[in-house]
Amino acid sequence: MRPDTDGQDLPPAAPTSQAPLGPDPSAQALALLHARCFTRPRPWSAAEFDSLIALPGCFLLTLPQGFLLGRTVADEAELLTLAVAPEARRAGLGRRLIASFAGRARQMGAATAFLEVAADNPAARGLYAGTGWVEAGTRRRYYGPATDAIVMRLTLRATQEGG
Numbered sequence: 001m002r003p004d005t006d007g008q009d010l011p012p013a014a015p016t017s018q019a020p021l022g023p024d025p026s027a028q029a030l031a032l033l034h035a036r037c038f039t040r041p042r043p044w045s046a047a048e049f050d051s052l053i054a055l056p057g058c059f060l061l062t063l064p065q066g067f068l069l070g071r072t073v074a075d076e077a078e079l080l081t082l083a084v085a086p087e088a089r090r091a092g093l094g095r096r097l098i099a100s101f102a103g104r105a106r107q108m109g110a111a112t113a114f115l116e117v118a119a120d121n122p123a124a125r126g127l128y129a130g131t132g133w134v135e136a137g138t139r140r141r142y143y144g145p146a147t148d149a150i151v152m153r154l155t156l157r158a159t160q161e162g163g
Contacts (some may be wrong), residue, residue, distance in 0.1 A: 030046070037083040059069070110156050117152060119138070
């Protein structure tokens, strides 16, 4: 599956210091960047990325220094993972990827999106809250015995009731 890299549904790029991902990144390149961003419970392997990307409804959005993996099932979307190179953070890349994710999920028919974020990751929680996500619940010990996940929800389109 080819990721979105043509910029058609991504806002303009912010300058960054290096480009770890090419226009069509391998699962190994994704796994390497993921490992730079996440250590617990463990980073995802290249084989796991290959398996996920092959699933129906799964889509990959990339920028030179980050990526987002999402999927849709019926009228729901899930943001599976978002990784931005540490040296490129706070430059708007995460916001760009989230905006593109929301647009793609809407195009694929999703009305609502969900994600899990570590309760002890205030930077990520702030990014998501700042892009419209709201807390919807907690998964106890999701990231190991000491770390809960906060489930967050994003409304992608209004639901029609009555009629």
